[in-house]
Amino acid sequence: MPVFHEIITSWAEKLTDYEKQEAESIVSWLFEHHLGWRKSDLLNDADEGSFPPKILEDLERLKMGEPIQYIIGKGPFYGRDFFVSPDTLIPRNETEELVHLIIKENPKASLKLLDIGTGTGCIPVSLALEMEDPEVYAVDISEEALAIARKNGDALGAEVVFSKCDILSELPEVAELDILVSNPPYIPEQEKSEMQKNVLDFEPGLALFVSNEDPLLFYRTIAEKGKQLLKSGGKIYFEINEKYGNAVSLLMQESGYSEIRVLKDLNGKDRIVVARC
Structure with missing residues (x-):
């Protein structure tokens, strides 16, 4: 199975409104929100076919340009998460x-x-x-x-x-x-x-x-x-x-x-x- 960063890269390439590094950060944030996966994790027991439908729906929203903060309902500020x-x-x-x-x-x-x-x-x-x-x-x-x-x-x-x-x-x-x-x-x-x-x-x-x-x-x-x-x-x-x-x-x-x-x-x-x- 591919390691985390390979899936991050693959999905980030679909976010054409962002620079590469920002797109990868946004996709990482989406995975962490839905699945608790962080950049250091290896996806040894999962593939895209096992992802919950909601994360795929949210990817489509990202592709349309909707900010990740609105999708997950929170954004960081001064060391805290704000709705x-x-x-x-x-x-x-x-x-x-x-x-x-x-x-x-x-x-x-x-x-x-x-x-x-x-x-x-x-x-x-x-x-x-x-x-x-x-x-x-x-x-x-x-x-x-x-x-x-x-x-x-x-x-x-x-x-x-x-x-x-x-x-x-x-x-x-x-x-x-x-x-x-x-x-x-x-x-x-x-x-x-x-x-x-x-x-x-x-x-x-x-x-x-x-x-x-x-x-x-x-x-x-x-x-x-x-x-x-x-x-x-x-x-x-x-x-x-x-x-x-x-x-x-x-x-x-x-x-x-x-x-x-x-x-x-x-x-x-x-x-x-x-x-x-």
């Missing part, structure tokens, strides 16, 4: 960098935090679990996303208060925040043609896209409302589109913030803006 659904974005490495920065820069206990546009809740749940006795709140416009976020908070034992809020028309019911964080929609509609099929066809546009006419809409709105929500000296952390580092920095300056920094991610792209109220 995901087509109503939420899939947690990404860049957002892990944002979370890590907040934890590193804010060691003080009992800080009060708000995450705007929480999606899966990966940001506030991670902060609630990693920081020292914080008071954590999170909002989203989507009831479906909030259901997933609450599920993650409960499953991981994180104390986070989740609530519905349309940040463009409402003010979250919290005040005197030490930290405001947001990874809002930041991809202009015109950039759809540059995006991968597995993102464009499956992830929620509500959480991805902003109009071409005003790509900084969410940053401007959150910055303005942050003036009401943050205590004096409080910090605001944004994840940003790599093309808008200077623009968001200027916006924050015009909004009256100080100590503004534009930070690059591990790929050298502008990804985080930090400022003080």
Whole structure:
């Protein structure tokens, strides 16, 4: 019988939307999810004919470009597995960098935090679990996303208060925040043609896209409302589109913030803006 990596390679070749290494990693993940097989395992007593129908069905979904995280219902983030659904974005490495920065820069206990546009809740749940006795709140416009976020908070034992809020028309019911964080929609509609099929066809546009006419809409709105929500000296952390580092920095300056920094991610792209109220 073929060893594991030979079946991995064979199946990965069918995932034409991915680079070879990523495709092999995705197929390995699928096998581990269904059968508990890891890369080091040898398939001495199995062949493709003995696979359960569900794994073959899921392979077809992968071939159509559906993300593995939606197929298995989970995705990793900051050392934990988070439930995901087509109503939420899939947690990404860049957002892990944002979370890590907040934890590193804010060691003080009992800080009060708000995450705007929480999606899966990966940001506030991670902060609630990693920081020292914080008071954590999170909002989203989507009831479906909030259901997933609450599920993650409960499953991981994180104390986070989740609530519905349309940040463009409402003010979250919290005040005197030490930290405001947001990874809002930041991809202009015109950039759809540059995006991968597995993102464009499956992830929620509500959480991805902003109009071409005003790509900084969410940053401007959150910055303005942050003036009401943050205590004096409080910090605001944004994840940003790599093309808008200077623009968001200027916006924050015009909004009256100080100590503004534009930070690059591990790929050298502008990804985080930090400022003080």
